[in-house]
Amino acid sequence: MAENKMLHSNMEENIAIIKDISENSSDILINRFTTGNIKCALLFCEGMTSNLNACEMLFAPLMEIPEKDSPKQLFDHIRDNLLLSSDQTKAEDLNTLFRLLHSGFGVLLADGINIALAFGIQGYSSRSVQEPSGEGNIMGSHEGFVETVRTNMSLLRRRLKSPKLVMKLSVLGSESKTDICLCYMKDRVPRELLRRIEKSLNETNLEAILSTGYIRPFLEKKGFELFSSTGITERPDVLCSKLIEGRAAIMIDGLPYAIIVPRLFCESFHTLDDYAYKPYYAVFIRWLKYASFVLAILLPAVYTAIVMYHPELINSTLLMLLVEEEKNAPLSILTEAFLVLIMYEVIREAGVRLPKPVGGAVSIISGLIIGDAAVKSGLVSTPLLTMTALSVLGGLAIPDLNPQITVLRFAFLAAGGILGLFGVSVLACAVLINICSTETYGFPFTAPISPFSARGMTDTAIRQGMRKLQNRGFTVEEYEQHN
Amino acid sequence: MNSNVKISPPQLIAMLLIGDVFALFCLRDGISAMTALAFAAAAALEFLVTLPFLTMYRGGRSIEAAGKIYLSVLLIFIIIRIFAVLSMLWSTGEIIFAPFAASGIWGRILVTAVIAAACVYIVSKGIKALSRACVISAAIGALCVAVVMISALLQSDFDNFRLASSEGFFSELLRGLSLGSGLGSLLVFAGFSNGKVMSSVIWYFISNIVITVCIILTGVLVCGGIMNITDFPIAAAAQLSQPIAVQRIDSLFLSVFAVFAVFAVAVQGSAAKLVVKQLFSKRSS
Numbered sequence: 022m023a024e025n026k027m028l029h030s031n032m033e034e035n036i037a038i039i040k041d042i043s044e045n046s047s048d049i050l051i052n053r054f055t056t057g058n059i060k061c062a063l064l065f066c067e068g069m070t071s072n073l074n075a076c077e078m079l080f081a082p083l084m085e086i087p088e089k090d091s092p093k094q095l096f097d098h099i100r101d102n103l104l105l106s107s108d109q110t111k112a113e114d115l116n117t118l119f120r121l122l123h124s125g126f127g128v129l130l131a132d133g134i135n136i137a138l139a140f141g142i143q144g145y146s147s148r149s150v151q152e153p154s155g156e157g158n159i160m161g162s163h164e165g166f167v168e169t170v171r172t173n174m175s176l177l178r179r180r181l182k183s184p185k186l187v188m189k190l191s192v193l194g195s196e197s198k199t200d201i202c203l204c205y206m207k208d209r210v211p212r213e214l215l216r217r218i219e220k221s222l223n224e225t226n227l228e229a230i231l232s233t234g235y236i237r238p239f240l241e242k243k244g245f246e247l248f249s250s251t252g253i254t255e256r257p258d259v260l261c262s263k264l265i266e267g268r269a270a271i272m273i274d275g276l277p278y279a280i281i282v283p284r285l286f287c288e289s290f291h292t293l294d295d296y297a298y299k300p301y302y303a304v305f306i307r308w309l310k311y312a313s314f315v316l317a318i319l320l321p322a323v324y325t326a327i328v329m330y331h332p333e334l335i336n337s338t339l340l341m342l343l344v345e346e347e348k349n350a351p352l353s354i355l356t357e358a359f360l361v362l363i364m365y366e367v368i369r370e371a372g373v374r375l376p377k378p379v380g381g382a383v384s385i386i387s388g389l390i391i392g393d394a395a396v397k398s399g400l401v402s403t404p405l406l407t408m409t410a411l412s413v414l415g416g417l418a419i420p421d422l423n424p425q426i427t428v429l430r431f432a433f434l435a436a437g438g439i440l441g442l443f444g445v446s447v448l449a450c451a452v453l454i455n456i457c458s459t460e461t462y463g464f465p466f467t468a469p470i471s472p473f474s475a476r477g478m479t480d481t482a483i484r485q486g487m488r489k490l491q492n493r494g495f496t497v498e499e500y501e502q503h504n
Numbered sequence: 505m506n507s508n509v510k511i512s513p514p515q516l517i518a519m520l521l522i523g524d525v526f527a528l529f530c531l532r533d534g535i536s537a538m539t540a541l542a543f544a545a546a547a548a549l550e551f552l553v554t555l556p557f558l559t560m561y562r563g564g565r566s567i568e569a570a571g572k573i574y575l576s577v578l579l580i581f582i583i584i585r586i587f588a589v590l591s592m593l594w595s596t597g598e599i600i601f602a603p604f605a606a607s608g609i610w611g612r613i614l615v616t617a618v619i620a621a622a623c624v625y626i627v628s629k630g631i632k633a634l635s636r637a638c639v640i641s642a643a644i645g646a647l648c649v650a651v652v653m654i655s656a657l658l659q660s661d662f663d664n665f666r667l668a669s670s671e672g673f674f675s676e677l678l679r680g681l682s683l684g685s686g687l688g689s690l691l692v693f694a695g696f697s698n699g700k701v702m703s704s705v706i707w708y709f710i711s712n713i714v715i716t717v718c719i720i721l722t723g724v725l726v727c728g729g730i731m732n733i734t735d736f737p738i739a740a741a742a743q744l745s746q747p748i749a750v751q752r753i754d755s756l757f758l759s760v761f762a763v764f765a766v767f768a769v770a771v772q773g774s775a776a777k778l779v780v781k782q783l784f785s786k787r788s789s
Contacts, residue, residue, distance in 0.1 A: 441601075443758065443762050446762035446763050447766055450641070450762075450767065451626070454629050457634075458629040458633035465632075
């Protein structure tokens with residue numbers, strides 16, 4: 022491809038090739054000038070650089086360079102005697118030149134030399150650091166990652182000032198040339214894990230990286246896994262806690278998320294707030310979440326199974342209540358349950374996608390239609406609606422697992438409605454085996470429950486006090502299975 | 505075969521105990537204190553029988569060290585066990601999965617087919633996943649069984665206690681030996697243990713004896729008075745479990761029964777898969 026070509030010594034030829042490759046794209050600005058008696062050109066990508074930085078850091082110093090005998094002398098002078106930018110590099114081929122240009126670098130070409138110098142004078146618009154929308158925390162920091170990877174690197178560095186924190190930048194995506202940053206604590210991360218992650222990233226053959234979902238499958242085991250063995254976080258403080266435990270993380274330019282490798286199932290129920298509260302309250306909240314998870318996926322299924330197949334298991338008072346409610350319902354309980362759950366999913370998806378001004382209408386419609394009209398008309402019974410609402414609330418307590426909870430809820434409902442509690446139990450076995458077979462780079466997803474680790478359980482089943490936790494010296498390498 | 509796969513002693517014990525406890529759930533005909541004693545003796549006898557075979561795993565060796573004849577006999581043993589477990593499921597399923605009993609034979613076929621399908625999926629995931637899942641199932645199942653049995657004991661009566669059954673000790677011993685014949689899978693999986701094989705096996709048999717005695721004695725105390733009319737005393741004891749006056753909890757037993765049935769078959773299926781793989785690899789080499 023033309024972009025793989027090396028630069029020419031003739032500046033005009035380079036400019037012609039650049040214009041040809043970019044088809045005279047309007048956002049590439051070319052400024053020709055002479056300095057040091059050498060013809061030069063400064064290239065910028067409009068909107069990516071800061072005009073103020075360009076004027077102060079580049080234009081003024083470059084115009085004051087004394088006469089030079091050759092373009093090589095000019096470039097040596099700029100490199101050795103001028104400090105034009107904290108991020109200064111060179112490009113020898115068009116590929117690198119375009120990548121730097123489109124990353125907000127100012128690129129200097131000179132007539133008679135086949136390299137270009139690039140100066141970091143980025144000034145593109147980006148979102149400021151804000152509270153993360155998806156990961157709420159009451160007692161912790163209110164800063165979240167943003168779309169600029171270098172800002173995210175600084176958020177991490179501010180919290181982990183140790184020189185052992187390593188952040189390696191590389192480029193991924195044949196067309197997007199996205200900057201990705203591999204972060205790890207060099208004294209804690211298992212070397213084999215690091216090697217395998219780098220190998221996986223090198224083997225990706227993507228054109229663009231526009232979401233964490235583009236990269237995560239390459240970091241996970243092949244085959245169907247219900248739960249992801251890699252995690253994501255929007256919070257720098259959470260990421261720091263994972264890095265200290267010896268995990269690796271990948272930050273991607275353009276995304277306010279970091280991918281964490283490896284991830285354990287029990288961590289979906291942990292938040293940083295757990296470590297802000299007293300241990301007894303943290304334990305209570307954790308077990309509440311574990312129960313919420315079970316409730317979220319099983320409650321509609323168990324209710325349907327018992328009412329349809331095992332009414333003898335319900336006590337007589339409750340049975341009479343249910344009979345009274347269900348006798349006028351036109352649909353079977355299984356159909357009702359499916360309808361209510363589907364309605365909820367439609368409303369939830371509509372609430373996420375539609376524009377904010379219309380959001381209020383969704384609340385009114387869902388409240389009126391489902392909460393009031395459907396029940397009053399007898400289409401849906403109140404006990405079923407209550408069970409579904411409880412199940413949905415349980416799922417909202419663990420937003421990290423929302424996709425899995427949604428699908429499993431439907432699957433268990435089908436199993437319970439068709440085969441009763443027996444169906445629910447057998448499906449539970451299948452789900453359990455799928456969870457137990459999930460692992461990434463030799464780290465079992467179900468650790469520290471199975472394989473059991475008593476040390477790991479001090480921060481899973483309970484939350485030990487910080488005085489004991491601080492001496493644990495725990496790293497995730499303890500869970501690594503070497504087979 | 506991937507002999508690098510290792511399972512821990514608790515995982516090994518859980519995999520084997522699930523099958524044994526399931527067999528207890530499916531226990532037919534009358535039981536007494538003598539049954540508990542005879543079953544404990546049967547377990548001890550099985551331990552003595554396995555001892556010479558366990559020496560094969562000394563020095564970290566696995567089943568790959570075994571000869572073709574040994575593997576073939578092991579395979580036959582495991583296949584017989586699979587059919588035995590399925591037949592236990594077939595006969596006990598009628599009273600456990602009552603909704604399907606109304607459909608007659610088709611209901612039972614459906615139950616067996618669903619469990620078999622789940623087992624095929626489980627076996628396909630490999631021994632590592634199976635061992636991890638067995639630990640979790642066994643732990644939760646043990647808790648549920650304890651709750652069911654303890655609440656069943658609330659309905660018990662010491663007048664129900666029967667020391668001896670109409671069958672002699674020897675008949676009960678034979679019954680115990682036939683019920684607890686998961687030796688094939690024990691000899692296969694012992695080779696994958698990452699701990700000391702002998703201590704794992706000893707702990708397995710000790711746990712087996714303790715659990716067997718507890719469950720049988722509970723069954724005797726709860727159903728002793730109706731033993732003559734009860735086909736499945738352990739299952740009946742669970743169904744009589746009622747910790748609160750207004751609420752039964754035998755649904756818990758139903759769920760545990762289904763889960764243990766799935767894993768009991770899956771463990772045998774996994775063992776058979778490993779032996780077949782080893783047999784064919786020996787044949788090709």
